[in-house]
Amino acid sequence: MSEYQPKSYPWRAWRRLAALARGRSVPLRGNRRALRKRVLARSLVPLAPALVGHPAQAFDLEPRVVADAASEMIVAGPAEAFLAVLGSVHVLNFLSVITTGRRLRSLGEPDQARVISRASTSRVMLLRGASMLAGLPLKVAYYNHDDVCCGLGFTRSALREDAGRHQVTRDR
Amino acid sequence: MLHTWKSLGLRGKTRAVELEADVVIVGSGAGGAPLASELAGEGYSVVVLEEGGYFPTESFGFDCRRAVVEMYRDGGMTFALGMPVVLCPTGRTIGGTTTINQGTALRMPRGVLQEWRTGYGLSEITYEELSLYYGAVEEFIYVSKPDPEVAGLNAAKFIAGARAMGLEAEYLPRNAKDCEGYGVCCFGCPTGAKQSTNISYIPEALRKGADVYADCRVDRVLVEEGRAAGVTGRFVEHDTRASGPRITVHAEVVVLSCGTVGTPLVLKRSGIADSSGQVGRNFRLHPVTQVVPIFDELVEPHRGVSQSAWVHEFLDQGISLETTVLPPDMLTMTVPHAAREHAEVMSQYPNSGLVGVMIKDSTTGRVMPRPGGGASLYYQVGREDLRRMKLGNLVASEISFAAGAKRVITMISGHHELRGPGDVARLRAAKVKARQYFAMSGWHPMGTCRMGSDPEWSVVGHTLETWDVPDLFISDASVFPTALGVNPQLTIMALSMRCAGFIDERLRERGVPARGRDDELERMLFAERAASSR
Numbered sequence: 001m002s003e004y005q006p007k008s009y010p011w012r013a014w015r016r017l018a019a020l021a022r023g024r025s026v027p028l029r030g031n032r033r034a035l036r037k038r039v040l041a042r043s044l045v046p047l048a049p050a051l052v053g054h055p056a057q058a059f060d061l062e063p064r065v066v067a068d069a070a071s072e073m074i075v076a077g078p079a080e081a082f083l084a085v086l087g088s089v090h091v092l093n094f095l096s097v098i099t100t101g102r103r104l105r106s107l108g109e110p111d112q113a114r115v116i117s118r119a120s121t122s123r124v125m126l127l128r129g130a131s132m133l134a135g136l137p138l139k140v141a142y143y144n145h146d147d148v149c150c151g152l153g154f155t156r157s158a159l160r161e162d163a164g165r166h167q168v169t170r171d172r
Numbered sequence: 173m174l175h176t177w178k179s180l181g182l183r184g185k186t187r188a189v190e191l192e193a194d195v196v197i198v199g200s201g202a203g204g205a206p207l208a209s210e211l212a213g214e215g216y217s218v219v220v221l222e223e224g225g226y227f228p229t230e231s232f233g234f235d236c237r238r239a240v241v242e243m244y245r246d247g248g249m250t251f252a253l254g255m256p257v258v259l260c261p262t263g264r265t266i267g268g269t270t271t272i273n274q275g276t277a278l279r280m281p282r283g284v285l286q287e288w289r290t291g292y293g294l295s296e297i298t299y300e301e302l303s304l305y306y307g308a309v310e311e312f313i314y315v316s317k318p319d320p321e322v323a324g325l326n327a328a329k330f331i332a333g334a335r336a337m338g339l340e341a342e343y344l345p346r347n348a349k350d351c352e353g354y355g356v357c358c359f360g361c362p363t364g365a366k367q368s369t370n371i372s373y374i375p376e377a378l379r380k381g382a383d384v385y386a387d388c389r390v391d392r393v394l395v396e397e398g399r400a401a402g403v404t405g406r407f408v409e410h411d412t413r414a415s416g417p418r419i420t421v422h423a424e425v426v427v428l429s430c431g432t433v434g435t436p437l438v439l440k441r442s443g444i445a446d447s448s449g450q451v452g453r454n455f456r457l458h459p460v461t462q463v464v465p466i467f468d469e470l471v472e473p474h475r476g477v478s479q480s481a482w483v484h485e486f487l488d489q490g491i492s493l494e495t496t497v498l499p500p501d502m503l504t505m506t507v508p509h510a511a512r513e514h515a516e517v518m519s520q521y522p523n524s525g526l527v528g529v530m531i532k533d534s535t536t537g538r539v540m541p542r543p544g545g546g547a548s549l550y551y552q553v554g555r556e557d558l559r560r561m562k563l564g565n566l567v568a569s570e571i572s573f574a575a576g577a578k579r580v581i582t583m584i585s586g587h588h589e590l591r592g593p594g595d596v597a598r599l600r601a602a603k604v605k606a607r608q609y610f611a612m613s614g615w616h617p618m619g620t621c622r623m624g625s626d627p628e629w630s631v632v633g634h635t636l637e638t639w640d641v642p643d644l645f646i647s648d649a650s651v652f653p654t655a656l657g658v659n660p661q662l663t664i665m666a667l668s669m670r671c672a673g674f675i676d677e678r679l680r681e682r683g684v685p686a687r688g689r690d691d692e693l694e695r696m697l698f699a700e701r702a703a704s705s706r
């Protein structure tokens with residue numbers, strides 16, 4: 001059993017009870033946002049390379065770095081956003097189980113990509129939505145990373161320096 | 173003076189703060205800031221309460237993730253539920269959404285005001301009168317068209333493509349002074365070129381003696397003897413957004429400028445001004461989808477003015493096409509492909525452009541308080557709007573091909589990659605359903621406290637005072653009775669300036685002392701009103 005219990009899960013009380021019945025207490029560590037972040041990051045890490053799609057230039061970013069940044073963004077939003085992304089991961093997992101017999105996280109990256117592509121081009125809106133929602137925060141986090149931006153010609157540090165030299169005042 | 177969580181040293185404090193003012197304005201965005209500047213200029217004591225924090229220009233950068241977490245409500249993840257889901261981001265910072273908007277500054281089309289006058293009984297508002305306010309605002313926030321050299325290649329290609337098709341395309345007027353085209357207006361302009369209210373009207377209000385409190389969320393309007401008498405709320409800790417000490421401001425006049433999502437929440441929480449049952453209804457948002465043209469040559473979509481060119485030929489059909497430049501982390505949101513296909517499209521980022529298709533929506537949604545705080549938004553794109561959205565996507569794709577694009581990415585499932593006229597024809601022949609859109613966004617929420625001539629079906633009259641609660645005014649996009657069809661900030665500011673006159677009148681009636689108003693605009697407005705009443 002996981003030791004982290006996101007407060008907003010409806011089955012939180014049930015899991016606590018089950019743990020207590022086995023004579024264990026389940027500590028709630030940190031605040032709600034930190035818990036959500038850890039839960040989300042943990043479920044996104046194994047899917048990050050496939051959802052972002054290993055670009056041709058292969059910027060080697062640690063999946064954990066991308067998943068952490070994505071989770072941080074999501075938990076800054078309302079609980080619904082957190083639940084929607086987490087739910088989307090579960091939907092993709094479900095699709096994976098019925099099409100390959102295995103959970104998405106336990107597939108290799110090419111197979112994961114196949115399942116995700118299938119979801120994204122499906123006629124079923126739920127599947128399309130899930131592949132979009134699970135992937136979006138990871139993609140934003142990935143393309144937000146300085147190294148990736150530099151590779152695409154968007155060099156933040158140089159732009160920032162340049163902008164510093166062009167400060168505007170309201171004087172006429 | 174500007175007061176923040178830090179400057180007030182509120183950490184660990186619990187003692188409530190009580191203030192008195194002539195006018196308290198809640199929200200520092202397009203609706204609140206011009207009003208604060210005007211009224212402070214009259215010599216009234218003005219207090220502005222803003223839920224968001226204060227971020228100086230030096231802190232603005234090129235980082236999407238940081239900007240949305242710090243300066244957008246809900247970390248940028250405000251959604252309107254429906255099919256498809258519509259992302260509806262708004263700002264939560266000093267300057268409100270103007271701090272993180274694209275800077276386009278357009279006057280409302282005459283036809284829309286005519287619709288307001290005839291359909292909603294707002295005959296007191298004339299275009300001539302509004303033009304005076306537009307003029308004053310435009311001058312103050314430096315509205316002008318961008319230098320084509322700075323506007324960027326995306327805009328140049330779009331204009332060339334549109335003209336090749338015989339369409340009229342132009343550069344968009346914007347509120348920027350000496351803009352260098354860093355293209356990150358949505359993260360806060362790093363040079364201070366964009367004249368959002370945090371740069372323009374708020375500093376002006378401060379200079380004229382207003383008190384602005386950042387990190388301060390208003391929960392309720394206080395009503396005494398049937399009249400608005402102040403507001404009460406709490407300071408919020410700058411970093412964690414946790415609630416801090418209570419603040420209460422007693423005032424002669426209360427103005428809510430919390431935006432289309434925020435204002436109905438405060439009214440609902442206060443349980444006032446809703447005898448019409450219209451608070452939170454009539455929610456519109458100008459649904460937007462984007463097309464991404466990919467060229468063989470370099471476009472550098474991050475270089476250029478954020479929003480710089482448009483085709484306005486279809487405005488009477490409720491369709492507007494505007495180019496946008498975006499850094500990679502924002503462009504990625506408009507590419508619906510998954511996994512490797514997505515990465516392949518993104519690898520073409522340096523050669524990509526972006527065109528937004530915006531619809532003047534005819535359907536409406538709802539904003540309601542969410543149990544536990546925040547708002548729930550509901551919005552279903554209507555059939556007629558879907559037809560127009562498809563038409564807009566078709567025209568934008570055709571313009572892109574005419575400009576030399578090799579392929580065009582759309583947000584429409586089944587048509588998300590167009591490789592030439594054949595694919596465009598296939599899209600034209602297809603019936604596109606709402607569920608085929610991967611997502612939409614709505615950057616211009618409007619209409620949840622609509623203005624009208626009758627208390628039966630409107631929340632405020634043309635003076636922007638609520639029908640039910642005297643001395644309570646609403647000055648933000650929520651008062652629009654219909655969508656505008658063009659970017660709204662200039663109209664919100666113009667109506668806010670107009671509202672300042674009525675508040676001034678009210679305070680004078682009360683005998684609240686002011687230093688007096690002596691400017692050219694006042695005299696011209698007086699003459700204009702006298703002429704139109706003749």
Ligand SMILES: Cc1cc2nc3c(=O)[nH]c(=O)nc-3n(C[C@H](O)[C@H](O)[C@H](O)COP(=O)(O)OP(=O)(O)OC[C@H]3O[C@@H](n4cnc5c(N)ncnc54)[C@H](O)[C@@H]3O)c2cc1C
Pocket residue numbers: 198199200201202203204221222223224261262263264265266267268269270272273274275276277278358388389390391405429430431432434435438479615616617647648649650659660661662664
């Ligand atoms: C990304 C983006 C780009 C845009 N680009 C353009 C553009 O190019 N041109 C254009 O014309 N428009 C643009 N807009 C829209 C435009 O900026 C808004 O329509 C406009 O700023 C709305 O003004 P407002 O006064 O209604 O609300 P806002 O400007 O949002 O101001 C409301 C303020 O009230 C505060 N507030 C809310 N509730 C409370 C509370 N309870 N207590 C205290 N404070 C509270 C909020 O924090 C906020 O600062 C854009 C919007 C977005 C999101």
Ligand code: SF4
Pocket residue numbers: 275348351352353354355356357358360361362363364365366476477478
């Ligand atoms: S394009 Fe760049 S310089 Fe110009 S107003 Fe926007 S952020 Fe500022």
